[in-house]
Amino acid sequence: MQEADEFLTSQRTSPPDEGTSLGEHLASLLEYRNVILGFALGMAVLGLVYALIAKPAYESNILVQVEENGNSIGSALGDLASMFELKTASTTEIEILRSRMILGPTVDAVHLDIDARPKYLPLLGRFLASHLPVPVSAAARFNLPSYAWGPEAIEVTKMEVPSAYNGAIWTLVTQLGGKYNLLSPDGDLVVENAEVGREIQATTSAGPIAITVSRLVGRPGSKFQLVRSKRLDVINRLQNSLNISEQGKDSGIISTVWRSDDPRKTQAVLNEIGRLYVKQNIDRKSAEADNMIQFLDHQLPGLKENLKEAETKYNNYRTKNAIVDLPLEAQTLLNEVVQAEVQKSQLVLQRDQLLQRFTPQHPNVDAVNRQLDTVNAQLDSFNQRLKAIPSNEQDVVGLARDAMVSQEIYTTLLNNVEQLRVLKAGKTGNVRLLDDAENNTVPVWPRPGLIMLVATTLGLFLGAGAAFGLKALRSGIEDPNEVEERFGLPVYATVPHSDQQSSLGRIERSAATDAPLLANSSPNDLAVEAIRGLRTALQFAEFDARNNVVMLTGPAPGVGKSFISINLAVLMANTGKRILLIDGDLRRGYLHRYVGETRESGLTELIRSGGDRTSIIRKDKLVKGLDFIPTGQLPPNAAELLLHPNFEAVLKELSAEYDNVIIDTSPVLAVTDPAIIGRLAGVTLLVLRFGANPVREVELAVKQLRQCGSPLKGVVFNDFPLNTGGYAYGKYKYAYQYEYAPRH
Structure with a gap:
């Protein structure tokens, strides 16, 4: 007995090594790979459909250049208007391009509304x-x-x-x-x-x-x-859909991009925006030039009168005093004074013009005032030097200064007026259109390749989320070690999932009368090897059993007890033993299909008659040494039939004739049949399926078997995935009711 206990202990599933969190997630993804692939395929199909039905979008662009110094008022006036030439930032030009002043006429011209x-x-x-x-x-x-x-x-x-x-x-x-x-x-x-x-x-x-x-x-x-559409709404939509940006830092090159579902309309809108933008810039420069011309025209008559008066006084004084030329020192001082006076006059004009646009506290006005202070200081210095020369020379220098300053100012302003008139007539500004919009007939959207990639990736993420969700919702036991810890039952075998059995299972559920058997078709399959381990464990489990009858049941349908039963029977018969397999599922048993038989003349008839068994038992149907009794005609009162004394008597006789009798029964929580049969068996095995049986369900099944006196020896953990480490999910309390209709 000690050796048997040691062997059974060695057959139990050892607690799995605790893997990392990443390993658990990868296991879940592999387990639900079909779900993930289904989501990915579905999203890829949706992406393809969208790419086919999506409205195409055509894109084009224009490029404009904002020049820092062009044919502007500043270049026309030279030093006189240096304070008027204010550099316009690209951000300002971008907002002008996006303004209703530009986009409103564009909407009207292209009929965008x-x-x-x-x-x-x-x-x-x-x-x-x-x-x-x-x-x-x-x-x-x-x-x-x-x-x-x-x-x-x-x-x-x-x-x-x-x-x-x-x-x-x-x-x-x-x-x-x-x-x-x-x-x-x-x-x-x-x-x-x-x-x-x-x-x-x-x-x-x-x-x-x-x-x-x-x-x-x-x-x-x-x-x-x-x-x-309402005009303002169209303008707002156009403002939001335009992509306007400067190409490079401080480059002065501005790109305007727009897309729509009509390539000709896209081209027309952008070209109209470019035309109106350049036009408003020219109009603005022309207006500035016109304002400057009006200002200078107002100043010229007074300057002309001052010039005439200064020249008359100077000439009369020279004639009266017979003065021909000034000494060198006086001539030099005169030139310096004239330059300072001209500069002062120009600064005064600049300040007057600025005061028409800004307040006296504006920084530009303040800068001109500071320059005027400097020039006035120079003039004061020159005046002090004038006092050192002879008085007659002082008079000549003063009159000459007035005449020369008036002449210089008048001539300069007159030239500037003419230049401004030329500038205004030339209609040039400091912006120009570099690239017109082209009629791009190739849509930039949809892009089927990108859409398919994004849709497939999204499908993979959704599939992964669904996999984790299904994993979280699944309440069944997934760790064989949890069964041992909670119920004190050894796990006799952990049968891994078999892809081969999945294929055979589809045949098994079909209308075929001859279902393939995994132990015969794939004897080296891992699931078959695990059942061989179960066969060995049963030899030691029977040491203290009251008889050689082995009953297999499960808490609920679909755990694979019939698969375990018939494959176990075949493997035990392969060792030379005489094995009898009984299909005790009188509700919907179908083991007869594995041996190519019908269910007629089986256990039901044997119990009712209690007579000759020679016509009931099918001899050596699968392998030599394995006999088989089908369910027989499915009775309407299976539980009452199993309680008949004939069943116990027949079972004792069969137990004496065979080395082992294996009975495949109904689920214990679905019907009472396993509880009736279990009291007559020597060994009862409870078959569980990975992730299919919650803790509460297993607890109820164990309790019911033990209450009826069934010798529950252990558990067979079926369909254990090879890529999963088995993780416990805690306690779940549910009510279990199953429909267990006959299968014909």
């Missing part, structure tokens, strides 16, 4: 029309002429509707001769047999409308959908 397009069949209609077009002259596909199937096209250059109909869908129906009918959003016929190219005016219940269809291509009966 009018959306007119053919009506396509839902989902695949656009794809069929673009990839498998049907000529307008041919019959419509699927006999649906109202939908667009090919090169149908429409262009509406004017559409004015009452505000109540903004955003509503109007329907245009083509007629014979290129004419059309127009239906309101309410379904009323508003325009009938209108001609293309003419402005049509009509009246609706909400007010008058006006429409001009400049181009219409379609078979009679084709429908087009027209939508007139």
Whole structure:
């Protein structure tokens, strides 16, 4: 007995090594790989469908350059207007490009607030029309002429509707001769047999409308959908959809990108934005030049009078005093004074111009004032030097200074006025359009490859989430060691999952009358090897058994007890023993199909008659030494039949004739049959399936078997996945009721 106990202990499943959290997650992913692959495949199919039915998007762009110093007012005025040439930051130009001042006229010029397009069949209609077009002259596909199937096209250059109909869908129906009918959003016929190219005016219940269809291509009966949107809403959408950015830091090159479902409209919108942007820049520079011209024109008459007066005084003084030339020192001082006076006059003009645009506290005005202070200090120094020369020379220098300063200022401003007039007439600004928008007929979206990749990746993540969710919801025992710890029952065998048995199981569940047997078809399968271990363990378990009858049952259907029973019987018979296999599942047993027999003349008839067994027992049907008794005709009162005294008597006789009698019974929680048979058996084995039997279910099954006196020796843990380490899930309390209908 000590040797037997040691052997049984060695046959128990040792506690699995605790793996890392990553290992557990990988095991779950491998276990539910079919679920994950299903999600990935499903999402890939959805991605493909989306790529086929998605509305194509066409993209184009324009490039503009913002020049720091171009043909501007500053270059025309030179030093005089250096304070007026303020560099415009690229961020400012970007906001100008995005402003309603630019986008509003663009919407009007391109008729962007009018959306007119053919009506396509839902989902695949656009794809069929673009990839498998049907000529307008041919019959419509699927006999649906109202939908667009090919090169149908429409262009509406004017559409004015009452505000109540903004955003509503109007329907245009083509007629014979290129004419059309127009239906309101309410379904009323508003325009009938209108001609293309003419402005049509009509009246609706909400007010008058006006429409001009400049181009219409379609078979009679084709429908087009027209939508007139609110202008401000279209501008806002255009502002949000434009992608405007500077190409490189401080490059002054600005890119404007836009995409839509119409390549021609994309090109037209961007080119109009570029044209209007350059035009507003030129208009702004021209306005600045015009303002400067007006300011200088106002200053010139006074300067001219000052010049005449200064020259007259200077000439009269020279004539009266017979002065020809000034001494060298006085001439040098005169030149320095004149330069300072001219600079002062220019600064005063700059300050006056700035004060028309800014307050006296503005930084630019303050900078001019500081320069004026410096020039005035220089003039004070020059005046002190003038006092050192003779008095007659002082008078000449003073008069000459006034004349020369007036001449210099007047000449400079006169030249500047002429240059500004040339600048204004030239219509140039400091921005230019580098690249026009091109008509890009290749859509940038959808991109099938990218969509498929993203969809498949998303499917993998969703599948992984579903796998973890299913794992968390599964309440069955997954660790054989948990059975031993909770119920004190040894695990006689851990039978791994067999892909070969899964294939055979599909045949087993079919209508075939001859189901293959794993022990015969794949004797080296790992599951078969585990059942061989069970065979060895049973030899020692029978040492203290009251008889050689082995009963196999399970808590619920689907645990694989019939699979274990018949394969165990075959393997025991292969050792030379005489084995009798009885299909004791009088509810829906089907072991007869493994031996190519029918269920007639079996255990039911044997119990009822208690007579001759020669016609009941099937001899050597699978292997030599293995006999078999089927269920017989399934009785309506199986439990009462098993309680008949004949059953116990027959079982004792059979036990004496064979080395072992193996009985496959019904699930113990489904019916009472196993409890009745178990009290007559010497060894009872409870078959569990990996992840299929919650703790509470196993607890109830063990309790019921023990209460009826069944010698429950241990557990067979079936269908254990090779890629899973087995993890415990705690206690679960459920009520278990199973439908256990007969299988014929």
